[in-house]
Structures are given as C-alpha cells and as structure tokens.
Amino acid sequence: MGKLEDMTLLVAVVEAGGLAAAGRRMNLSPATMTARLKALEERYQTRFFNRSTRAIALTRNGEEFYYAALRVLEEVELAESKLMQKEGILSGTLRIAAPSDFGRQYLSPALLDFSRQHPEVKSSLYLSEDVVDLISLRLDMSIRFGNLPDSNLVTKVIRQNYRVLVASAAYLAIHGEPQSAEDLSHHRCLVMERRGTLMNEWRFEFEGEEQRVRVTPAMVCDDGALLRQWVLAGAGIASKSWWDVKRDVEQGRLKVLLADSFIGFSRHDKKQVGLQFVYPQRRFQPVQVSMFSEFFINWLDNE
Numbered sequence: 001m002g003k004l005e006d007m008t009l010l011v012a013v014v015e016a017g018g019l020a021a022a023g024r025r026m027n028l029s030p031a032t033m034t035a036r037l038k039a040l041e042e043r044y045q046t047r048f049f050n051r052s053t054r055a056i057a058l059t060r061n062g063e064e065f066y067y068a069a070l071r072v073l074e075e076v077e078l079a080e081s082k083l084m085q086k087e088g089i090l091s092g093t094l095r096i097a098a099p100s101d102f103g104r105q106y107l108s109p110a111l112l113d114f115s116r117q118h119p120e121v122k123s124s125l126y127l128s129e130d131v132v133d134l135i136s137l138r139l140d141m142s143i144r145f146g147n148l149p150d151s152n153l154v155t156k157v158i159r160q161n162y163r164v165l166v167a168s169a170a171y172l173a174i175h176g177e178p179q180s181a182e183d184l185s186h187h188r189c190l191v192m193e194r195r196g197t198l199m200n201e202w203r204f205e206f207e208g209e210e211q212r213v214r215v216t217p218a219m220v221c222d223d224g225a226l227l228r229q230w231v232l233a234g235a236g237i238a239s240k241s242w243w244d245v246k247r248d249v250e251q252g253r254l255k256v257l258l259a260d261s262f263i264g265f266s267r268h269d270k271k272q273v274g275l276q277f278v279y280p281q282r283r284f285q286p287v288q289v290s291m292f293s294e295f296f297i298n299w300l301d302n303e
Contacts, residue, residue, distance in 0.1 A: 004076065006040050007069035010048060013037065014066055015136070018056050070135060077286070091120035092288045097134070097142040101224035101244045102275075103127040107143060110299040114292055121288050129194060129224055134280045140289045142278045145241050156277040158297060159243065163264030165202070165257040166245050170234035178237070178257060181213045188218035188236030190227055202239060203263040210263070239264065243275055247303075 009022075013033075016022035023033040041047055048062035058066055077093070098107045103125065111123055126132070126139070134142060134153065145161055167177075171188075178184055181204045192199040198220065204211045218236050221227055224244060231238045231245075232253060239262075248254040277293055279285065 004073070006043070007065075007073055009033075009036055009040060010062070010066060011069050011073060011138075013049070013056070014058065015138070067135070070138065074138075074280075089120055090118040090288055090291060092286055093122045093124070093140070094288050094292055095124045095126070095137075095139045095141075096292075097126040097128060097132045097137070097139050099129055099143070099145065099224055099241075099244075100127045100226075101228050102143065102145075102241070104225050105244070105247070106300065106303065107296070110296050111292075113299065114295050118288070118291075121292075129192070129222060134278065140279070140286060141293070143275070144278050145243075145275055154279040154281055156279075156293070157274050158277060159275045159300065161242050161275040163239055163262070164242055164245065164249075164259065165237055165239055165262050166231055166249065166254040167237045167257060168232055168234045168254055169252070171231075171236060172255065174234075177255075181211055181258065181261065184213055184215050184237070189215040190219050190221075190230050190236040190238040191215065191217035192224065192227055192239075193220050193222045199239070199265055201265065203265065204258065204261040205263055206261055241275075 009026075012022040012026055013019055016025055019033040019037065020030050022028075023030055026033075028036075037049070044065075046061045047059050048065060050057050050059055096107065096111070104127065108125065111125060115121065115123055126137070131144065132139065132142060143158070175187055178187055181202070184202070189200070198217060200215050200217055202213050202215055204213065219230060221230070224240070227238050228240060228244055228248075230236065231240070232248065237257065245254050249256055279289070
C-alpha cells in the first residue's frame with residue numbers, strides 16, 4: 001500500500017467504527033482488511049488500534065496519525081477539486097450537517113437548487129440535533145444555532161435568530177392562551193430531549209429579573225422537525241428557534257406566546273442564538289463550499 005492508501009484505510013476504520021464495517025464500505029473482505037491493517041502497523045512499527053471482541057479504539061499513536069491523515073486527505077481532496085474546475089464547471093464533494101427542522105425546511109430545497117445548477121458537485125446532507133464533530137466525520141460545513149466555544153472551528157453568521165414559544169390556533173381555541181409563565185403549568189408542553197437531557201427548563205425575564213420555569217412534558221422527542229409537527233397538529237406549546245417556525249407564524253399556522261418575556265433555555269438565548277455556518281479550520285476553503293455558502297445566503301434572502 002502507498003502512504004495515501006494507508007491513511008485512507010485507517011480513516012475508514014475509524015469512521016466506520018470497525019474493520020468489518022469499513023471493509024463493506026471499501027468492498028474488501030474482513031480477511032483483507034485485517035491483513036492490510038497488520039501491514040500498516042508493521043510498516044510504521046506501532047499499534048494503531050486496541051482491539052477486543054466487541055470494540056476497536058485508537059491508541060495514542062493511532063489518534064495522532066488519524067488526525068494527521070485527515071488533514072492530508074483534505075488537502076488532496078482540495079487539490080483534486082481545483083484541478084477538476086474545468087471550463088467553469090463546478091465539481092467536487094459537499095458534505096453538510098444541520099439541525100433536523102431547519103435542514104428539511106431550508107437547507108434541503110436550497111441544496112436541490114444548487115445541485116441543479118452544479119450537477120458535478122456530489123452533495124451529502126446529514127441531519128441531527130446533536131453538535132456533530134466536523135473533523136472526524138469529514139464534513140465541509142454545518143449550520144447551527146447559537147454561539148460556539150470551540151476554537152478549532154470557523155464561524156460565519158447567516159442570520160440573527162432567537163427562541164420563541166409557539167402554539168397552533170386549534171390548541172389555543174381549546175386550552176386558551178397563557179398570560180404568564182405560571183400559566184404554563186396548566187398547559188400541555190412539548191419538550192425536546194438532547195442526549196438524554198430534557199430541555200424543559202424555560203426561562204423568562206420580568207423587569208430585569210430572570211424567572212425559570214420547569215415545565216412538565218406532555219410529549220417528548222429528540223427531533224426538532226417532529227416537535228414542530230406536533231405543535232402544528234395542536235398537541236401543545238413548544239419552544240422553537242424563530243427560523244424553524246418563521247413561515248408558520250407569518251402564514252398564521254402558529255402564534256408566538258409570551259413574546260415580551262420568554263428568553264429560551266439560557267439567559268443569552270434571546271439575543272445570541274444566531275444562525276451560522278461552521279467550518280473546520282483550513283488554509284484554503286474548497287471552491288464548492290465557498291460557492292454554496294454564498295448561494296445559500298442569497299437563497300435565504302428570498303424566503
């Protein structure tokens with residue numbers, strides 16, 4: 001194997017979570033994968049993985065080699081992308097992650113429009129409520145709500161955003177509209193769960209004083225798009241990012257509640273839950289990534 005093949009193999013094993021899964025992705029048998037990994041470790045005179053019957057994990061040397069390999073493969077991909085930009089035809093790969101609801105409503109249709117204009121760009125979209133690791137998943141970018149403390153990432157604000165409480169007209173016609181935070185104890189509250197944690201502590205501000213209300217969930221899910229569908233169906237009141245419910249509010253399907261006092265899940269949410277692009281740190285941004293970023297900002301202008 002050449003050095004780039006070494007790197008590709010190790011990265012594939014890490015990303016797939018094991019030899020067998022990586023082998024299926026690379027169309028190689030388990031025996032071939034085992035032999036190639038053994039040859040790789042013999043070449044560098046070190047063990048890259050600690051293996052057991054149930055799991056495979058990187059050693060310290062393996063982890064260092066893995067992240068170095070990611071950087072090298074990224075540079076190779078960028079060089080190939082530049083070479084393939086022939087006669088003004090945009091090509092290469094574009095791997096993006098986004099929250100579920102925002103991704104379905106905005107990013108997916110925008111990506112379809114972009115793909116029609118640039119059919120040589122191979123796009124992949126991953127939707128998740130979790131903050132994904134761009135480096136390990138080899139993503140070109142993600143779209144997220146909120147300020148991010150990770151200094152290994154580069155951010156660019158797309159739009160301002162904030163959290164709102166919303167309910168449908170059908171729900172309010174039956175249960176009435178809450179006039180204060182305390183009234184929520186008499187309402188059906190729909191709550192997100194993230195990594196096993198209920199997002200049911202809702203914050204309000206009255207005359208400069210913060211008030212926290214821990215609501216009792218009537219229904220719980222871990223998918224933002226599903227939560228919005230429940231609200232639209234009249235199942236209760238939920239906290240959502242403004243961009244997730246913007247169309248519904250503007251078209252009368254949902255109503256914003258307690259707008260003057262509701263903050264969100266933290267005291268900074270009212271002002272700082274920005275909508276932004278997040279990129280890995282790179283010396284050079286692939287052309288297709290830069291062009292899609294600009295395309296998407298312009299696309300949102302028409303929304």
